[in-house]
Amino acid sequence: MxxxxxxxxxxxxxxxxxxxxxxxxxxxxxxxxxxxxxxxxxxxxPKDAAPKDAPKDANAPAGKAAAPPAPPPAAAPAGKEVGDATAGTWTILPTLTGVNAMHMFVPRPGQYIYVDKLEANPLLQSNGQPAESALFDIDKNTLTALDLTSDTFCSAGSFMGNGVLVHTGGDNGNVQFAAGQQTLRFYDPMVGKWEEKVGLMKSKRWYPTMLPLVDGRVVIMGGSTGGTGLNRAEIDNPTYNIWPPSSADGTPDADRPMPFLTDTLPYNLYVFMHIVPNNENKNMLFMLSNQQPILFDLDTGTLVYNYPKIAVQRTYPQTGTSLMLPLFSSNNYAPEIMVCGGQAAFEITSTAEASCGRMLLNANQPAWVMDDFGGIPRVMPDNVILPNGQVVFLNGAQTGFAGFRKGNKANPLWVNSNPAFNPVLYDPVGKTYAKMNPSTVARMYHSVAILSPDGYVFVAGSNPQASVQKGLEFSTEYRAEIFKPPYIxxxxxxxxxxxxxxxxxxxxxxxxxxxxxxxxxxxxxxxxxxxxxxxxxxxxxxxxxxxxxxxxxxxxxxxxxxxxxxxxxxxxxxxxxxxxxxxxxxxxxxxxxxxxxxxxxxxxxxx
Ligand SMILES: [Cu+2]
Missing domain, CATH: 2.60.40.10 (Immunoglobulins)
Structure with a gap:
């Protein structure tokens, strides 16, 4: 040596x-x-049951049918890797997810945890009720139902500094399942099961956002008090909470006000949040709700700066995606935010947004630099930062917005349609996009993608309707797949x-x-x-x-x-x-x- x-x-x-x-x-x-x-x-x-959440307020114009979708591509058999080294490969996994992967995280290498809403999944938990969550171990090729007793519908999660994931929010439950809106759930990857504190929190949250903080705690931001297609003042929860609380006995702190959420109604659900690097070890939050980005000092509860608005709504149900681009010491960790996709119109026939904005948060005069998002319109895109610093944007729809189909099973009216089958690979150095080989599986509302510790992209979920439904154009999707980008x-x-x-x-x-x-x-x-x-x-x-x-x-x-x-x-x-x-x-x-x-x-x- x-x-x-x-x-x-x-x-x-x-x-x-x-x-x-x-x-x-x-x-x-x-x-x-x-x-x-x-x-x-x-x-x-480096280089059709009882729709709960189905837009309850149904504000969307029901008018014309969505644009005719492209015929779905034929899927390769499970386990067969399809594609090439230039534009990536896809492999559908032989093991189904058992629950719809509406939420997902990686607890340990080789493990993927899916979290769904309460619905009639084929996978059952130990009490015989449908599972809401499952652990897939790709090394052992095993799927294990995880027990949960409260409704996890449209919740949020974040790891704490001690390595335990906190998960909160949800919906009303039923006879067998407790309400989830005020529930906290904990998953310790070293233990391997959920612990629940049903009804612990002081206010109801559905569609909150969570984020790890600099002191090892997590923030739980906003949400509504009940399921909705579009938020409104009567059910808005314009507050945040921080976990763990300041009290020694574990009593939750009081919610703190967040008027910014009121100001950005109705598109203020699942707001975008990222910590902005600073020298004072402060919880400086970049937040974007609707079209408005801000800098918020979470430690003092004060608005620090209003950044310029971005073109077009980007948050639920006009869902886009956001990321902090890779940070490097070579430029003092200059924070650059990227926001992509979304939807300009709350209209199911409207083509999704084909633009991204990038903004350097510490510029003298921060401003959005826009591009064409690789030329593919996309609402509900996922973004995955690869170990080489490039970003895969994938999943989502080219028409409509986030939400459940309208109409009955025989005459479905898809609120999101025209799946965006091709990922684009973004290079932050050259600021270029490369179109990747397409998947054959529609991944629209309630689908997910995450980086694997093994370097590929793990993709699952999609269920743009209120209940488990098969035999439709966009059925409940239990297939997971792997996308390998060219670098691998x-x-x-x-x-x-x-x-x-x-x-x-x-x-x-x-x-x-x-x-x-x-x-x-x-x-x-x-x-x-x-x-x-x-x-x-x-x-x-x-x-x-x-x-x-x-x-x-x-x-x-x-x-x-x-x-x-x-x-x-x-x-x-x-x-x-x-x-x-x-x-x-x-x-x-x-x-x-x-x-x-x-x-x-x-x-x-x-x-
Ligand atoms: Cu949802």
């Missing part, structure tokens, strides 16, 4: 440069005395992470700290490897929002040959400087070789 090789010099130089950046200059938001120029980025970023399909050898700070990654969630050197042992058959690294929070996905998704490039301080084994390397990384860059919690460290991701990321708990 004492041998240094010339092709590592670049990394050493870059590492030295990055380490020399004074993080205290990082600017959180525009203000008079922050007119600093970001340093040049030398290190380029090259001939470049993929690295294997063996251990982190001496602990084997297999089966372990390894604790790491901020702003520390972290040592990884990595094997790679490439005779000339070129390593890059990133830490990613996978978040909680529902309704086209990935709550908490975060990507931070990791600086590599050194790469050495491991004297103990051939083809093995010792990589020293520097973890992110503070919790505003990436909140405490369970994350994944990815190592890439010449752009190809590691076979499986290292599961870590940053705190």
């Amino acid at each position: 004492k041998n240094y090789y010339s092709y590592f010099l670049l990394f050493l130089l870059i590492g030295g440069f990055l380490l020399s950046i004074n993080i205290n200059n990082a600017s959180a938001y525009p203000s008079q005395n922050q007119r600093r120029q970001a340093p040049a980025a030398k290190a380029a970023p 399909l090259t001939d470049v050898p993929r690295p294997t992470i063996i251990n982190v700070n001496g602990t084997d990654i297999a089966g372990n969630r390894i604790p790491i700290a901020y702003n520390q050197q972290t040592i990884l042992v990595v094997s790679c058959t490439d005779p000339k490897p070129s390593f890059t690294a990133a830490i990613i929070h996978l978040g909680f996905v529902t309704h086209s929002q990935n709550m908490g998704q975060r990507y931070v490039g990791l600086d590599i301080a050194s790469v050495n040959y491991d004297a103990n084994a051939a083809g093995q390397y010792i990589i020293t990384l520097t973890t992110p400087p503070n919790p505003t860059i990436i909140a405490p919690g369970p994350h994944y460290i990815f190592i890439l070789n010449n752009g190809a991701p590691c076979v499986r990321a290292a599961e870590v708990l940053l705190n």
